[in-house]
Amino acid sequence: MRPVKYNIHPKEAKLADSLIVSEMPDGYTGEGFFATKLSDVVGLARKNSIWPMPFATSCCGIEFMATMASHYDLARFGSERVGFSPRQCDLLMVMGTIAKKMGPVLRQVYIQMAEPRWVMAVGACASTGGIFDTYSVLQGIDQIIPVDVYVPGCAPRPEAILDGVMRIQDIVQNESIRRRNTDHYKALLNSYGIE
Amino acid sequence: MSDILHHNIKLPKGAIEKETTTLNLGPTHPATHGVMQNIIELDGERIVSAEQTIGYIHRAFEKLAERRPLFQITTLTDRLNYCSAPLNNMGWHLTCEKLLGIQTPKRVDYLRVIIMELSRITDHLICNSIVGVDSGAFTGFLYVMQYRELVYEIYEEICGARLTTNMGRIGGFERNFNDTAWKKLDKFLVEFPKAWKEFGNLFLRNRIFMDRLIGTGAISAERALNYGFTGPNLRAAGVDYDVRVHTPYSSYQDFNFTIPVGTTGDNYDRFLVRDQEVWQSISIIQQAYQKVQEFKGAEAEVYHADAPEYYLPEKELVYTRMESLIWHFKIVMGETEIPKGEVYNSIEGANGELGFYLISDGGRTPYRLHFRRPCFIYYQAYSELTKGGMLSDAIMTMSSLNLIAGELDA
Amino acid sequence: MMALNNEIVKQKLVEKFGEQLTNWEEPYNFLTFVAPKDLNLKVLQFLYDDETLKFRFLTDLCAVHYPDRKGEEVAVVYHLHNLENNIRVRFKVYTDAEKTEVYTATALYEAANWMERETYDFFGVNFIGHPNLKRILNVDEMDYFPLRKQYPLEDQTRVDKDDEMFGRGGSIL
Numbered sequence: 202m203r204p205v206k207y208n209i210h211p212k213e214a215k216l217a218d219s220l221i222v223s224e225m226p227d228g229y230t231g232e233g234f235f236a237t238k239l240s241d242v243v244g245l246a247r248k249n250s251i252w253p254m255p256f257a258t259s260c261c262g263i264e265f266m267a268t269m270a271s272h273y274d275l276a277r278f279g280s281e282r283v284g285f286s287p288r289q290c291d292l293l294m295v296m297g298t299i300a301k302k303m304g305p306v307l308r309q310v311y312i313q314m315a316e317p318r319w320v321m322a323v324g325a326c327a328s329t330g331g332i333f334d335t336y337s338v339l340q341g342i343d344q345i346i347p348v349d350v351y352v353p354g355c356a357p358r359p360e361a362i363l364d365g366v367m368r369i370q371d372i373v374q375n376e377s378i379r380r381r382n383t384d385h386y387k388a389l390l391n392s393y394g395i396e
Numbered sequence: 397m398s399d400i401l402h403h404n405i406k407l408p409k410g411a412i413e414k415e416t417t418t419l420n421l422g423p424t425h426p427a428t429h430g431v432m433q434n435i436i437e438l439d440g441e442r443i444v445s446a447e448q449t450i451g452y453i454h455r456a457f458e459k460l461a462e463r464r465p466l467f468q469i470t471t472l473t474d475r476l477n478y479c480s481a482p483l484n485n486m487g488w489h490l491t492c493e494k495l496l497g498i499q500t501p502k503r504v505d506y507l508r509v510i511i512m513e514l515s516r517i518t519d520h521l522i523c524n525s526i527v528g529v530d531s532g533a534f535t536g537f538l539y540v541m542q543y544r545e546l547v548y549e550i551y552e553e554i555c556g557a558r559l560t561t562n563m564g565r566i567g568g569f570e571r572n573f574n575d576t577a578w579k580k581l582d583k584f585l586v587e588f589p590k591a592w593k594e595f596g597n598l599f600l601r602n603r604i605f606m607d608r609l610i611g612t613g614a615i616s617a618e619r620a621l622n623y624g625f626t627g628p629n630l631r632a633a634g635v636d637y638d639v640r641v642h643t644p645y646s647s648y649q650d651f652n653f654t655i656p657v658g659t660t661g662d663n664y665d666r667f668l669v670r671d672q673e674v675w676q677s678i679s680i681i682q683q684a685y686q687k688v689q690e691f692k693g694a695e696a697e698v699y700h701a702d703a704p705e706y707y708l709p710e711k712e713l714v715y716t717r718m719e720s721l722i723w724h725f726k727i728v729m730g731e732t733e734i735p736k737g738e739v740y741n742s743i744e745g746a747n748g749e750l751g752f753y754l755i756s757d758g759g760r761t762p763y764r765l766h767f768r769r770p771c772f773i774y775y776q777a778y779s780e781l782t783k784g785g786m787l788s789d790a791i792m793t794m795s796s797l798n799l800i801a802g803e804l805d806a
Numbered sequence: 807m808m809a810l811n812n813e814i815v816k817q818k819l820v821e822k823f824g825e826q827l828t829n830w831e832e833p834y835n836f837l838t839f840v841a842p843k844d845l846n847l848k849v850l851q852f853l854y855d856d857e858t859l860k861f862r863f864l865t866d867l868c869a870v871h872y873p874d875r876k877g878e879e880v881a882v883v884y885h886l887h888n889l890e891n892n893i894r895v896r897f898k899v900y901t902d903a904e905k906t907e908v909y910t911a912t913a914l915y916e917a918a919n920w921m922e923r924e925t926y927d928f929f930g931v932n933f934i935g936h937p938n939l940k941r942i943l944n945v946d947e948m949d950y951f952p953l954r955k956q957y958p959l960e961d962q963t964r965v966d967k968d969d970e971m972f973g974r975g976g977s978i979l
Binding site for chain 2: 332
């Protein structure tokens with residue numbers, strides 16, 4: 202017997218009922234083997250180990266703090282490792298107003314990230330400029346970098362940010378591993394002036 | 397090496413020849429919470445000089461405010477200091493009430509005091525826990541953030557939003573606090589002090605923490621005043637200036653509380669002052685709670701001033717009664733009389749004296765609105781605070797000053 | 807010690823500067839007056855040095871643009887505070903929008919440094935003697951002063967806003 206009894210319920214808990222480890226990709230399975238596409242395996246691995254880079258400039262950054270902290274706990278999605286170096290990160294989370302003065306900095310950060318990289322625009326300001334339709338504010342970050350997921354709200358609730366992360370996970374999981382080499386993708390980047 | 401290069405550093409004789417390094421800290425550096433840029437000249441790890449660049453999140457609040465009727469400006473004030481948005485909201489409403497000559501009932505004042513002190517707590521809670529994070533103690537942050545959620549839940553009951561609250565109206569609140577809000581406030585008042593006590597135990601007499609903070613980023617009272625410091629940062633230097641006491645607004649004169657002051661104005665004193673202010677805020681909330689409970693009969697239901705020209709009528713009445721509909725239309729379309737005038741009103745924001753300088757020419761929107769943003773004013777002292785210190789101390793100084801980029805850049 | 811009030815402050819100032827200070831007002835019990843722009847430093851210095859007045863805290867410094875007042879379009883507004891007696895005073899100096907020249911208060915107050923830079927950034931007020939008068943919030947390349955009344959809130963030449971999504975007519979393409 203162990204000196205400390207962790208599970209105070211008399212019934213043995215069934216792990217399978219309470220926890221979904223991950224959806225198994227389609228494939229052929231038999232005794233001792235499982236065959237599937239490489240793309241699916243890579244997608245599965247990438248999806249559950251996204252390293253976000255928070256580019257928090259204003260109000261939404263405070264909601265991200267709440268998302269990251271104990272109550273909402275972003276770590277549940279495999280994203281507890283919040284990196285502040287763009288070189289190491291996969292997901293650029295732009296949270297808050299981007300002023301015209303900040304635009305070049307954001308673009309530089311995006312260029313510094315290694316492929317594959319995803320971008321999430323959190324909040325109204327990052328998505329469209331929000332209520333700040335003024336001379337100094339960039340009207341949405343998709344003017345300068347491509348965006349994968351937009352999270353609405355001013356500021357979005359932590360649940361909304363988590364939902365955004367889950368939508369990013371969907372994109373990451375289903376992305377073909379060749380996508381970043383296609384002409385289509387290169388044309389997309391070129392349209393933003395990024396080589 | 398020639399001496400010209402070293403004109404600002406005195407090297408001992410025979411020392412290894414050194415050159416200074418230029419380090420660009422920001423605007424997206426992980427240690428700068430918010431978007432400020434510091435170009436720091438370093439000699440080894442010591443700071444020779446620092447120059448700040450700001451404006452990376454300039455959103456033109458003042459120009460925007462010239463296009464908006466008074467009640468729409470509340471949403472702008474939310475986004476000034478977003479760590480304590482309701483405080484800014486209340487400050488703006490008090491300014492408008494001063495211009496319009498609205499007297500608020502006592503119960504409204506007390507409800508406002510509860511909200512203002514709650515948001516002061518959330519602001520200080522973030523600042524102090526971030527000082528912890530920057531000195532390498534992540535635990536405190538994760539622990540107290542849980543209790544900020546309790547405050548946000550109270551906000552949600554009152555106004556429906558968490559962060560950018562747009563709380564209250566000119567003349568009071570848009571609705572009375574419901575039972576759930578009071579219950580949640582009860583819960584907060586029981587649970588939070590325990591947690592804050594533990595948070596204090598973790599840091600206040602922690603040798604490592606004290607060694608990191610004591611003596612770093614210090615400023616004398618005289619310099620602090622010259623730099624226009626207000627709020628906790630000024631009080632840490634030993635000046636007991638607090639707008640709540642000097643120019644009481646929203647019936648702060650009815651409450652018993654003390655102003656904690658420091659002596660040296662260093663990072664540790666700033667931390668202590670904020671820590672003590674949280675205790676004072678808890679006490680103020682308890683007093684206000686009691687005072688609100690003492691109202692009986694019709695008075696206990698009052699949640700806004702009787703000012704039909706400026707206070708939006710209840711939504712239900714707007715849909716059912718002609719007169720309410722007319723008032724609603726008039727207020728929203730800016731048909732009500734706004735007096736000409738020039739008002740400066742300030743409140744004790746979480747960071748210091750938050751001032752609103754409002755010039756009205758009788759039109760629908762302000763002719764000019766200027767925000768006195770405490771962050772903007774005291775960030776200019778940053779280079780003086782960090783000069784001669786270590787780079788790692790400069791990071792602590794930045795977090796203990798509690799710089800909020802939204803407020804800084806307007 | 808006798809409590810300081812608006813009357814005494816006004817009396818003191820009139821004794822010193824006489825007829826030069828004009829437009830005495832007390833909106834919402836806040837003593838306000840107008841000084842000639844060449845006198846701004848002298849007034850600030852007097853308010854700072856005088857043993858009874860002791861206005862030694864610069865609360866705020868900003869500007870207001872009045873396009874209709876020809877020759878004195880831009881008003882620079884100082885808010886000062888005597889923390890000992892808790893009394894405030896506000897004074898304004900008017901200057902020409904074409905040739906805005908006002909002496910800087912940075913020698914007296916460190917706090918004035920950025921406030922003046924902000925005022926320069928927004929209104930183009932040239933503070934003579936300022937150690938580092940350049941734009942603070944906007945980009946250096948900006949070629950106008952955005953808070954002057956003739957400039958619109960939005961940048962009219964902008965192309966970064968998709969009109970179709972904001973209900974402002976069809977796309978230009």
